[in-house]
Amino acid sequence: MEAAVSAHGISAEKHNEMLKFGWWLYIASEVMLFASMIGVMVLAKSKYESPEYNIPLLSLNTFLLLMSSWMVVRALASVQEGDQVALARALFIAGLLGTTFITLQIVEYTELSHHGLTLTSSMYGSVFYMLTGFHGFHVFLGVLWLFGNFFRALKGHFTPDKAIGIEVMGLYWHFVDVVWIVLFTLIYLM
Protein backbone atom coordinates (compact mmCIF):
# COMPACT_ATOMS: atom_id res chain seq x y z
CA MET A 1 0.00 0.00 0.00
CA GLU A 2 1.37 3.41 -0.92
CA ALA A 3 1.94 5.61 2.10
CA ALA A 4 0.06 8.90 2.31
CA VAL A 5 2.31 11.86 1.53
CA SER A 6 2.00 15.21 3.32
CA ALA A 7 2.24 18.63 1.67
CA HIS A 8 5.94 18.69 2.56
CA GLY A 9 6.69 15.62 0.44
CA ILE A 10 7.24 13.24 3.36
CA SER A 11 5.06 10.35 4.46
CA ALA A 12 2.18 11.18 6.79
CA GLU A 13 3.56 8.78 9.37
CA LYS A 14 6.99 10.43 9.31
CA HIS A 15 5.32 13.84 9.54
CA ASN A 16 3.34 12.72 12.59
CA GLU A 17 6.41 11.36 14.33
CA MET A 18 8.33 14.60 13.70
CA LEU A 19 5.37 16.57 15.06
CA LYS A 20 5.24 14.45 18.20
CA PHE A 21 8.99 14.75 18.71
CA GLY A 22 8.68 18.53 18.37
CA TRP A 23 5.98 18.57 21.02
CA TRP A 24 8.15 16.52 23.35
CA LEU A 25 10.93 19.09 22.92
CA TYR A 26 8.46 21.84 23.77
CA ILE A 27 7.34 19.91 26.86
CA ALA A 28 11.01 19.51 27.88
CA SER A 29 11.42 23.30 27.78
CA GLU A 30 8.26 23.70 29.85
CA VAL A 31 9.66 21.31 32.47
CA MET A 32 12.59 23.68 33.05
CA LEU A 33 10.33 26.73 33.11
CA PHE A 34 8.06 25.22 35.77
CA ALA A 35 11.08 23.82 37.67
CA SER A 36 12.51 27.30 38.21
CA MET A 37 9.21 28.54 39.63
CA ILE A 38 8.62 25.40 41.72
CA GLY A 39 12.14 25.80 43.16
CA VAL A 40 11.36 29.34 44.31
CA MET A 41 7.98 28.18 45.64
CA VAL A 42 9.58 25.45 47.77
CA LEU A 43 12.01 28.10 49.04
CA ALA A 44 9.13 30.45 49.90
CA LYS A 45 7.32 27.67 51.76
CA SER A 46 10.37 27.13 53.94
CA LYS A 47 10.54 30.84 54.83
CA TYR A 48 6.86 31.80 55.16
CA GLU A 49 3.87 30.32 56.95
CA SER A 50 1.51 28.70 54.42
CA PRO A 51 -2.03 30.08 54.45
CA GLU A 52 -5.06 27.91 55.29
CA TYR A 53 -5.92 26.30 51.95
CA ASN A 54 -9.35 24.99 51.03
CA ILE A 55 -8.22 21.38 50.59
CA PRO A 56 -11.68 19.93 49.73
CA LEU A 57 -12.01 22.48 46.90
CA LEU A 58 -8.48 21.81 45.67
CA SER A 59 -9.02 18.04 45.86
CA LEU A 60 -12.13 18.46 43.73
CA ASN A 61 -10.08 20.47 41.25
CA THR A 62 -7.46 17.71 41.16
CA PHE A 63 -10.16 15.15 40.49
CA LEU A 64 -11.60 17.33 37.69
CA LEU A 65 -8.24 17.60 35.96
CA LEU A 66 -7.58 13.86 36.30
CA MET A 67 -11.02 13.17 34.86
CA SER A 68 -10.41 15.56 31.95
CA SER A 69 -7.17 13.72 31.13
CA TRP A 70 -9.14 10.48 31.19
CA MET A 71 -11.64 12.01 28.75
CA VAL A 72 -8.83 13.11 26.43
CA VAL A 73 -7.32 9.60 26.20
CA ARG A 74 -10.81 8.22 25.64
CA ALA A 75 -11.20 10.78 22.84
CA LEU A 76 -7.99 9.49 21.26
CA ALA A 77 -9.12 5.87 21.59
CA SER A 78 -12.51 6.83 20.10
CA VAL A 79 -11.03 8.49 17.02
CA GLN A 80 -8.73 5.50 16.51
CA GLU A 81 -11.82 3.27 16.64
CA GLY A 82 -13.62 5.59 14.20
CA ASP A 83 -16.30 6.51 16.75
CA GLN A 84 -16.95 10.18 15.90
CA VAL A 85 -19.79 10.62 18.41
CA ALA A 86 -17.71 9.35 21.32
CA LEU A 87 -14.80 11.52 20.18
CA ALA A 88 -16.87 14.72 20.16
CA ARG A 89 -18.54 13.83 23.47
CA ALA A 90 -15.22 13.16 25.23
CA LEU A 91 -13.66 16.39 23.94
CA PHE A 92 -16.67 18.42 25.05
CA ILE A 93 -16.70 16.89 28.55
CA ALA A 94 -12.92 17.42 28.88
CA GLY A 95 -13.38 21.08 27.88
CA LEU A 96 -16.17 21.52 30.43
CA LEU A 97 -14.03 19.93 33.16
CA GLY A 98 -11.14 22.27 32.29
CA THR A 99 -13.47 25.26 32.39
CA THR A 100 -14.76 24.18 35.81
CA PHE A 101 -11.16 23.83 37.02
CA ILE A 102 -10.43 27.45 36.05
CA THR A 103 -13.67 28.64 37.68
CA LEU A 104 -12.81 26.88 40.95
CA GLN A 105 -9.29 28.30 40.82
CA ILE A 106 -10.80 31.79 40.64
CA VAL A 107 -12.95 30.89 43.66
CA GLU A 108 -9.80 29.76 45.50
CA TYR A 109 -7.97 33.00 44.60
CA THR A 110 -10.92 35.03 45.88
CA GLU A 111 -10.92 33.13 49.20
CA LEU A 112 -7.17 33.53 49.64
CA SER A 113 -7.23 37.25 48.85
CA HIS A 114 -9.94 37.69 51.50
CA HIS A 115 -7.57 35.99 53.95
CA GLY A 116 -4.81 38.45 53.05
CA LEU A 117 -2.79 36.50 50.49
CA THR A 118 -2.41 38.73 47.44
CA LEU A 119 0.13 39.13 44.67
CA THR A 120 1.88 41.90 46.62
CA SER A 121 1.31 40.78 50.23
CA SER A 122 4.60 38.82 50.48
CA MET A 123 7.17 36.88 48.49
CA TYR A 124 5.03 33.81 49.16
CA GLY A 125 1.99 35.48 47.60
CA SER A 126 3.94 36.64 44.55
CA VAL A 127 5.43 33.20 43.86
CA PHE A 128 2.18 31.38 44.65
CA TYR A 129 0.07 33.44 42.22
CA MET A 130 2.80 33.46 39.56
CA LEU A 131 3.19 29.66 39.64
CA THR A 132 -0.45 28.64 39.96
CA GLY A 133 -1.53 31.44 37.61
CA PHE A 134 1.00 30.32 35.00
CA HIS A 135 -0.38 26.79 35.30
CA GLY A 136 -3.94 28.13 35.12
CA PHE A 137 -3.04 30.00 31.92
CA HIS A 138 -1.86 26.69 30.45
CA VAL A 139 -5.21 25.14 31.43
CA PHE A 140 -6.99 28.06 29.73
CA LEU A 141 -5.04 27.52 26.50
CA GLY A 142 -5.76 23.78 26.76
CA VAL A 143 -9.49 24.45 27.13
CA LEU A 144 -9.43 26.60 23.98
CA TRP A 145 -7.64 23.77 22.17
CA LEU A 146 -10.13 21.18 23.47
CA PHE A 147 -13.16 23.16 22.30
CA GLY A 148 -11.41 23.97 19.01
CA ASN A 149 -10.89 20.27 18.39
CA PHE A 150 -14.46 19.58 19.52
CA PHE A 151 -15.81 21.79 16.74
CA ARG A 152 -13.39 20.24 14.25
CA ALA A 153 -14.58 16.79 15.38
CA LEU A 154 -18.19 17.81 14.73
CA LYS A 155 -17.18 18.57 11.14
CA GLY A 156 -15.58 15.13 10.80
CA HIS A 157 -12.03 16.45 10.64
CA PHE A 158 -10.51 13.51 12.54
CA THR A 159 -10.35 9.93 11.30
CA PRO A 160 -8.49 6.79 12.51
CA ASP A 161 -5.63 7.70 10.14
CA LYS A 162 -5.81 11.41 10.87
CA ALA A 163 -5.76 11.52 14.66
CA ILE A 164 -2.45 13.30 15.26
CA GLY A 165 -4.30 16.53 16.15
CA ILE A 166 -5.92 14.75 19.09
CA GLU A 167 -2.70 13.00 20.08
CA VAL A 168 -0.51 16.13 20.32
CA MET A 169 -3.28 18.05 22.08
CA GLY A 170 -3.37 15.13 24.54
CA LEU A 171 0.39 15.41 25.13
CA TYR A 172 -0.05 19.07 26.07
CA TRP A 173 -3.11 18.45 28.24
CA HIS A 174 -1.58 15.52 30.13
CA PHE A 175 1.57 17.53 30.78
CA VAL A 176 -0.59 20.27 32.31
CA ASP A 177 -2.18 17.52 34.41
CA VAL A 178 1.24 16.23 35.53
CA VAL A 179 2.28 19.75 36.57
CA TRP A 180 -0.89 20.04 38.65
CA ILE A 181 -0.19 16.65 40.30
CA VAL A 182 3.18 18.08 41.39
CA LEU A 183 1.76 21.46 42.47
CA PHE A 184 -1.11 19.89 44.42
CA THR A 185 1.35 17.84 46.47
CA LEU A 186 4.16 20.36 46.90
CA ILE A 187 2.11 23.50 47.56
CA TYR A 188 -1.09 22.33 49.17
CA LEU A 189 -0.47 19.00 50.88
CA MET A 190 3.10 19.40 52.21
Place this chain on the structure above:
Amino acid sequence: MAAIEKHRDDVHDTSHVHHGPKKPTYNLVFAVLTVLTLLELAASGLPGVLAILVLIVLMTAKASLVCAYYMHLKYDPPLYTWVFVVPIIMAVAVILSLQGLAGY
Protein backbone atom coordinates in the same frame (compact mmCIF):
# COMPACT_ATOMS: atom_id res chain seq x y z
CA MET B 1 15.72 10.34 15.03
CA ALA B 2 17.43 7.02 14.35
CA ALA B 3 15.84 5.47 17.42
CA ILE B 4 12.39 6.47 16.17
CA GLU B 5 13.11 4.96 12.76
CA LYS B 6 14.26 1.69 14.33
CA HIS B 7 11.23 1.49 16.59
CA ARG B 8 8.87 2.22 13.72
CA ASP B 9 10.40 -0.57 11.65
CA ASP B 10 10.00 -2.91 14.63
CA VAL B 11 6.41 -2.25 15.58
CA HIS B 12 4.57 -0.77 12.57
CA ASP B 13 3.62 -3.10 9.76
CA THR B 14 1.38 -0.52 8.12
CA SER B 15 0.57 3.14 8.72
CA HIS B 16 -2.91 2.15 9.89
CA VAL B 17 -1.81 0.31 13.04
CA HIS B 18 -2.37 2.29 16.28
CA HIS B 19 -0.13 1.15 19.09
CA GLY B 20 -0.84 2.03 22.70
CA PRO B 21 -3.44 1.14 25.28
CA LYS B 22 -7.19 0.79 24.77
CA LYS B 23 -10.12 2.20 26.73
CA PRO B 24 -10.18 -0.47 29.49
CA THR B 25 -6.53 0.34 30.33
CA TYR B 26 -7.29 4.08 30.36
CA ASN B 27 -10.25 3.43 32.69
CA LEU B 28 -8.10 1.36 35.04
CA VAL B 29 -5.38 4.03 35.15
CA PHE B 30 -7.99 6.68 36.00
CA ALA B 31 -9.30 4.51 38.85
CA VAL B 32 -5.77 4.01 40.21
CA LEU B 33 -5.06 7.76 39.94
CA THR B 34 -8.22 8.48 41.93
CA VAL B 35 -7.25 5.99 44.65
CA LEU B 36 -3.72 7.43 44.83
CA THR B 37 -5.17 10.93 45.22
CA LEU B 38 -7.33 9.73 48.12
CA LEU B 39 -4.25 8.11 49.66
CA GLU B 40 -2.42 11.43 49.29
CA LEU B 41 -5.15 13.22 51.22
CA ALA B 42 -4.90 10.61 53.96
CA ALA B 43 -1.08 10.76 53.98
CA SER B 44 -1.08 14.54 54.43
CA GLY B 45 -2.22 13.88 58.01
CA LEU B 46 0.85 11.77 58.84
CA PRO B 47 3.50 13.24 61.14
CA GLY B 48 6.44 15.31 59.78
CA VAL B 49 9.00 13.68 57.52
CA LEU B 50 6.93 10.52 57.06
CA ALA B 51 4.16 12.55 55.40
CA ILE B 52 6.67 14.21 53.05
CA LEU B 53 8.20 10.88 52.03
CA VAL B 54 4.84 9.17 51.42
CA LEU B 55 3.50 12.20 49.53
CA ILE B 56 6.56 12.33 47.26
CA VAL B 57 6.22 8.60 46.50
CA LEU B 58 2.50 8.95 45.72
CA MET B 59 3.06 12.10 43.61
CA THR B 60 5.78 10.34 41.61
CA ALA B 61 3.56 7.29 41.10
CA LYS B 62 0.67 9.44 39.82
CA ALA B 63 2.87 11.49 37.47
CA SER B 64 4.56 8.32 36.18
CA LEU B 65 1.21 6.66 35.43
CA VAL B 66 0.03 9.68 33.43
CA CYS B 67 3.31 9.84 31.50
CA ALA B 68 3.49 6.09 30.84
CA TYR B 69 -0.11 5.39 29.86
CA TYR B 70 -1.81 8.68 28.96
CA MET B 71 1.23 10.23 27.24
CA HIS B 72 2.16 6.79 25.81
CA LEU B 73 5.80 6.86 26.93
CA LYS B 74 5.48 3.16 27.75
CA TYR B 75 4.59 2.48 24.11
CA ASP B 76 6.50 5.16 22.18
CA PRO B 77 10.22 5.12 21.23
CA PRO B 78 12.56 5.42 24.27
CA LEU B 79 13.91 8.65 22.77
CA TYR B 80 10.73 10.48 23.87
CA THR B 81 11.23 9.23 27.42
CA TRP B 82 14.79 10.54 27.45
CA VAL B 83 13.69 13.91 26.06
CA PHE B 84 11.31 14.14 29.02
CA VAL B 85 13.36 12.54 31.80
CA VAL B 86 16.64 14.41 31.28
CA PRO B 87 15.06 17.86 31.88
CA ILE B 88 13.23 16.44 34.91
CA ILE B 89 16.58 15.34 36.39
CA MET B 90 17.93 18.83 35.67
CA ALA B 91 14.78 20.34 37.18
CA VAL B 92 15.19 18.39 40.40
CA ALA B 93 18.84 19.50 40.50
CA VAL B 94 17.75 23.15 40.05
CA ILE B 95 15.18 22.85 42.86
CA LEU B 96 17.66 21.19 45.25
CA SER B 97 20.38 23.72 44.33
CA LEU B 98 18.03 26.59 45.14
CA GLN B 99 17.42 25.07 48.57
CA GLY B 100 21.18 24.64 49.03
CA LEU B 101 21.93 28.23 48.02
CA ALA B 102 19.37 29.44 50.54
CA GLY B 103 21.10 27.46 53.27
CA TYR B 104 18.62 24.62 53.73
